[in-house]
Amino acid sequence: MTETNNKNLILSVKDLEVKFKVRDRVLTAIRNISMDFEEGKVVAIVGESGSGKSVFTKTFTGMLEVNGEISNGTIMFEGQDLTKITKDSEWEKIRGKKIATVFQDPMTSLNPVKTIGDQISEVIIKHQGKSKQEAKELAIQLMGKVGIVDPENRFDEYPFMYSGGMRQRIVIAIALACRPRILICDEPTTALDVTIQAQIIRLIKDLAEEYGFTTIYITHDLGVVANVADVVAVMYAGQIIEYGGVEEVFYDARHPYTWGLLSSLPQLGEKGEELFAIRGTPPSLFEKVKGDAFAPRNNYALKIDYEQEPPFFKVTDTHYAKTWLLDPRAPKVEPPAAVKNLHERMTALTSKGGIYGERE
Amino acid sequence: MSGNKNTAAENREKEVLVSVEHVDVTFTNGRKKFRAVTDANFDIYKGETFALVGESGSGKTTIARAIIRLNDTSAGDIKFMGKKINGKISKEDKQWVVRNIQMIFQDPAASLNERATIDYCISEGLYNFNLFKDEAERQQKVDWALQQVGLLPEHKSRYPHEFSGGQRQRVGIARALIMEPKFIIADEPISALDVSIRAQVLNLMNKFKLERDLTYMFIAHDLSVVRYFADRIAVIHHGRIVEIAPSIELFRYPLHPYTNSLLQAVPMPDPQIEKAKKLVVYDSSQELITENSKLTEVRPGHFVYMDPSEMEKYQNKLAAMQATEIAE
Numbered sequence: 001m002t003e004t005n006n007k008n009l010i011l012s013v014k015d016l017e018v019k020f021k022v023r024d025r026v027l028t029a030i031r032n033i034s035m036d037f038e039e040g041k042v043v044a045i046v047g048e049s050g051s052g053k054s055v056f057t058k059t060f061t062g063m064l065e066v067n068g069e070i071s072n073g074t075i076m077f078e079g080q081d082l083t084k085i086t087k088d089s090e091w092e093k094i095r096g097k098k099i100a101t102v103f104q105d106p107m108t109s110l111n112p113v114k115t116i117g118d119q120i121s122e123v124i125i126k127h128q129g130k131s132k133q134e135a136k137e138l139a140i141q142l143m144g145k146v147g148i149v150d151p152e153n154r155f156d157e158y159p160f161m162y163s164g165g166m167r168q169r170i171v172i173a174i175a176l177a178c179r180p181r182i183l184i185c186d187e188p189t190t191a192l193d194v195t196i197q198a199q200i201i202r203l204i205k206d207l208a209e210e211y212g213f214t215t216i217y218i219t220h221d222l223g224v225v226a227n228v229a230d231v232v233a234v235m236y237a238g239q240i241i242e243y244g245g246v247e248e249v250f251y252d253a254r255h256p257y258t259w260g261l262l263s264s265l266p267q268l269g270e271k272g273e274e275l276f277a278i279r280g281t282p283p284s285l286f287e288k289v290k291g292d293a294f295a296p297r298n299n300y301a302l303k304i305d306y307e308q309e310p311p312f313f314k315v316t317d318t319h320y321a322k323t324w325l326l327d328p329r330a331p332k333v334e335p336p337a338a339v340k341n342l343h344e345r346m347t348a349l350t351s352k353g354g355i356y357g358e359r360e
Numbered sequence: 361m362s363g364n365k366n367t368a369a370e371n372r373e374k375e376v377l378v379s380v381e382h383v384d385v386t387f388t389n390g391r392k393k394f395r396a397v398t399d400a401n402f403d404i405y406k407g408e409t410f411a412l413v414g415e416s417g418s419g420k421t422t423i424a425r426a427i428i429r430l431n432d433t434s435a436g437d438i439k440f441m442g443k444k445i446n447g448k449i450s451k452e453d454k455q456w457v458v459r460n461i462q463m464i465f466q467d468p469a470a471s472l473n474e475r476a477t478i479d480y481c482i483s484e485g486l487y488n489f490n491l492f493k494d495e496a497e498r499q500q501k502v503d504w505a506l507q508q509v510g511l512l513p514e515h516k517s518r519y520p521h522e523f524s525g526g527q528r529q530r531v532g533i534a535r536a537l538i539m540e541p542k543f544i545i546a547d548e549p550i551s552a553l554d555v556s557i558r559a560q561v562l563n564l565m566n567k568f569k570l571e572r573d574l575t576y577m578f579i580a581h582d583l584s585v586v587r588y589f590a591d592r593i594a595v596i597h598h599g600r601i602v603e604i605a606p607s608i609e610l611f612r613y614p615l616h617p618y619t620n621s622l623l624q625a626v627p628m629p630d631p632q633i634e635k636a637k638k639l640v641v642y643d644s645s646q647e648l649i650t651e652n653s654k655l656t657e658v659r660p661g662h663f664v665y666m667d668p669s670e671m672e673k674y675q676n677k678l679a680a681m682q683a684t685e686i687a688e
Contacts (some may be wrong), residue, residue, distance in 0.1 A: 048554035049525070164416070193415040194582055194625040198639055220555050223584075223627020226634040246631040264559035265629050269588040271607070274566070277559035281524050346630035 010181060010214050011037040011060065016073035016083075018055055018064065018238075027285050029055045029068070031238040037182075042208065042215040044225040044246070046261070047235030050282055053218045056235070057184045059083070060216075061099050062091040097127050100175035104187040106167035110159040116143075116170055117155035123177040142173040147203060165196035172204065176211060183208070186218045201227055222261060226250060231318075234258050237283055237293035243312075244319030251343055253335065254313075254321035256300045263338035268345070276338055292324065300325060300333050376442075377543060377575050378404040378427065383436035383446070385422050396422045397599045400436070401655060404543075409569065409576040411590035411607075413583055413622065419599040420579050424545045427577070428461050429454065440543070459489055462536035466548040468528035472520040478531055479516035482506070485539045505534040509564060526557035533564065537572075545577045550585065562589060584626045587611055592661075595619045598644065601655060605662040613681050615664045615674050618642045 018030035029052045037043055047053045058064050059075060062085060075082040077094070085091055103109045111119060120142060121135035130138065136155070143151035146169040159167055168188060175183060185204060189197035205228060208215050217228050225232055225246070232249040234242040234257065242255040253259055262268070263276035280297040283289055292298070295305035304310075304324050313326035325333050334340075385397040397419040404410040412420045425431040426446065427438055438446040445457050462485075465471035472481050482502050485491070492498040503513045509530040520528055529549060536544055546565065550558040566589070568574055580586050586593055587607060594604040595618060603616040614620045621642035628634050648667050655663040658674050666674060 048556055194627075195415060195621060195642065197627075198625045199641070202639055221627060222555070222629040223634065226629050226631040227627055227637070229631070250629065250631050261555055262629060264556055265584075266558070266562070266588040267584045267626065267629060271588060274563050275559040275588065277563055278556040279560075281526065281557075343630055343632065346628055346633055350628060350630075350633050 007036070008039040009036050010039040010077070012074075012076040013037075014074045014076075016056070016059065016075065017071045018052075018059060018068060019071045020065070020068045022067065022286075025286050028288075029238050029285060030059070031285075031289070032072075033238075033240055034073075035233060035240060035243070037214060037216065038231070039181075039214055040212060041230045042205075042217060042228050043231045043233065044217040044219060044229035045233050045235055046219060046222065046225055048220055048282065050285075051235040052238040053235050054186055057101070057186065057216055057218060060182070060184065061095040061101060062088075063095070063101075096123070096175075096180070097178045098180055099182040099184065100178065100180035101184040101186060102168070102171050102175050102188045104190050106164060106171045106191070107159065109171050110167060112159055115156050115158055116162065117157075120170070120174050120177055123174050127178040138177070139173075142177060143170070145176075145207070146170070146173045147199075148173075164192055165200060168192060168200055169203065172200075172207070176207060176213075179211060180213055182214045182216060184216045184218070187220070188217075189224065190219070190221070197224070204228070222250075222265060223267070234261070237289060238285055239293065239322065241294065241323070242321040244315065244321075248316065248319040252315070252319070253339060254315055254319075254326060255294075255323045256298045256325070257294045258321075259335050259339050260297075262342065263336050267349075268338050268342075276336070292322075302330060374405040374408075376403045377406040377440070378577070379437075379439040379442075380404075380423070380427070381437045381439070383423070383426060383438060384434045385419070385426050385431050386434040395434075395599060397426070399654070400601055402594055402601065402604060404575060404577060406542075406575055407569075407573055408591040409578055409589060411578045411580060411586040411593045412596055413580050413586055413593060414596035415581055418596045420596050421547055422599075423596075424463070424547055424577060424579055428463055428545065429457060455489065459485075459539060460541050461543045461545065462539050462541040464529075464532050464536050464544060464546040464549045467552050468525060468532045469520065469552075471532060472528060474520055476519070477516065478506075478511075478518055478520070478523075481520065481531060482516075482535045482538055485535060489539075491539075501538055505538040508537060508568070509534045510560075524557075525553050526560060529553060529557075529561050530564070533561070533568075537568065540572075541574070543575045543577070545579070547579045548581065549578075551581070558585075565589075582626065583611075583622050595622065597642075600665060602665040603663065604655065609659070609662050612685075613659075613662070613678055615658060615662070615677055617646070618644070 013033060013035045016030055016033045020027045020029055033056060045053045059070055060082060070083045073083060117136065117139055120139035124130050124135040124138050140151045140155055148154055148166065148169060189200050192200060201224065204215065219225060229246045232244060232246050233240045234255065236257050242249060242258050249258065253262060260278040264278060266275060269275045278297055283293050291307050292305040292310055295301040302324050310322050310324045312320045312322050314320055324330055380400050380402050383397060383400040384395060387394045387396055400423055412423065414420045422431055426433050433446045437444055440457060479502060482505055483498055486498055486501060492501060502516060506513060506515060511530055550561050553561060569576060578590055590607045592606050593610045594601050597618045603619045614623055621640045624640040648670060650667045653665060653667045655665050656671065657663050658678060664674055
């Protein structure tokens with residue numbers, strides 16, 4: 001995953017480690033991640049809560065909580081190492097302006113006592129130095145772009161007058177106001193209904209095409225990943241454990257944790273049969289992890305998994321997985337039935353006559 | 361009884377546990393009135409999992425809260441084991457309802473008392489109803505409930521914040537289970553949980569259903585979970601139930617356009633399929649809603665909310681779906 005041949009990299013992370021001080025103890029939230037982001041691609045970072053996916057992307061905008069610090073590694077963006085930035089004034093040149101974030105809950109990211117219009121114009125005035133009138137025009141234009149009907153009249157409304165989906169559209173409009181090069185979407189649809197989720201995902205995709213920004217999508221929903229991603233990184237216990245093109249990760253997953261995530265999806269469950277569940281819970285990151293962090297929950301764990309951390313093994317030029325199962329000396333292991341022939345089975349489910357089939 | 365109730369022959373086979381009959385729930389704010397639920401009319405049979413699916417604000421939780429008497433109804437009756445349980449009822453009956461109908465909430469962090477130990481959280485219901493002879497019996501009941509949900513007796517002295525989300529939801533299930541209820545309402549019990557933990561909780565709930573002959577009402581906004589879990593599904597939109605059918609039937613022949621848009625919105629874990637998917641946006645203004653509109657049976661057990669004049673349209677739609685099936 002560190003191959004850089006001819007790719008147009010926008011962001012490059014090397015050996016990143018992030019630690020948090022919690023009372024007297026130290027928690028290692030990010031354990032040595034290296035990853036390159038290609039310009040214009042949609043990268044999805046998948047993992048459960050506590051896996052470090054949000055912490056990882058917060059390091060790109062200097063938004064770690066005060067008790068957190070980058071203890072090792074570099075993050076290269078436009079020739080600058082972001083880990084070296086200490087002053088907030090320097091961060092302001094990047095955060096929001098070049099790398100913007102859309103958060104999960106649109107109610108908490110908007111100011112409830114300011115009008116929608118003011119909140120968008122404010123950003124335009126601050127970062128683009130426009131006059132108030134110009135900013136208003138641009139803001140109304142943006143509101144139209146993100147699908148707000150009748151933006152002139154809704155300009156002076158307050159966030160509580162908007163529905164959840166509409167609020168998230170406004171947050172996206174604010175994020176785009178500065179024409180960022182990277183848009184980080186941190187679970188942007190988790191708080192929304194499925195039907196609205198589909199619309200917001202569509203919107204982000206369309207805007208990415210129009211504005212040409214690189215999207216980093218954080219989610220725990222593999223259905224959403226399948227929809228948006230070009231590249232997928234699966235995170236577990238502060239590390240990336242599998243990385244590859246979206247079809248490689250879905251159709252040819254190699255890490256047992258990825259297998260587990262895919263098999264436990266209710267979309268794939270057969271009625272009357274027990275749904276596959278990954279047993280146990282993720283490890284505590286206060287302790288030093290010995291060997292493979294997933295080993296205690298892994299049905300395919302080898303003896304070495306408890307002793308030594310696996311390196312990344314190459315599956316293809318774009319697909320890597322961090323599991324000893326890919327070592328030439330490891331026994332041959334078949335992926336679980338639920339993951340095998342995923343595409344054939346999903347095709348059957350979604351074709352005419354299948355349970356999610358087209359009806360009209 | 362008319363509307364969505366099953367045919368007489370089927371009723372004889374299945375025992376009705378909960379009966380919601382033409383229920384309205386209206387909220388008032390000063391002089392403004394808002395009808396959150398309109399004419400909810402369905403039965404839940406003993407031993408089944410009945411799912412109520414809709415978007416936020418559709419009124420699904422309001423119906424659930426009306427059943428456990430947390431919301432007042434403004435019209436209609438709710439019956440539990442044949443006895444009316446909404447409106448004014450005796451104190452004994454109220455206790456009987458609370459004891460036999462338990463609820464599992466969406467957010468296990470918010471629904472447990474942060475300052476109480478797990479031991480107390482789980483036995484709160486026992487204390488309220490004096491359901492134990494002595495301390496030893498209470499302890500034994502708590503240990504049993506903990507063991508049932510896969511937690512250990514040593515967890516008793518801990519506080520909710522010491523547990524993960526999945527474990528907290530297990531505590532939520534344990535405290536419902538210890539009351540030995542007949543009916544459990546689960547309000548989005550897995551929405552706040554991680555993907556890898558969801559399957560654990562669903563399997564656990566299924567296990568209790570089989571072992572303890574429980575009946576569930578399962579509230580969800582996502583049809584994919586429900587397909588796996590529910591026997592029958594009711595789809596609710598803007599306070600109105602628009603379609604009720606057995607789970608398999610609903611997925612095979614979704615008749616109401618809103619059901620179809622919900623089905624299409626389920627994200628599929630398959631990049632090729634998902635990327636090719638078209639977005640179906642449901643426009644409720646296209647619906648014909650008249651004063652004669654009601655849930656009407658299109659096929660045995662399959663009800664769609666419609667005006668009588670639309671019957672032919674839906675029957676043609678159904679026939680077309682069946683034809684493509686045979687063709688394959």
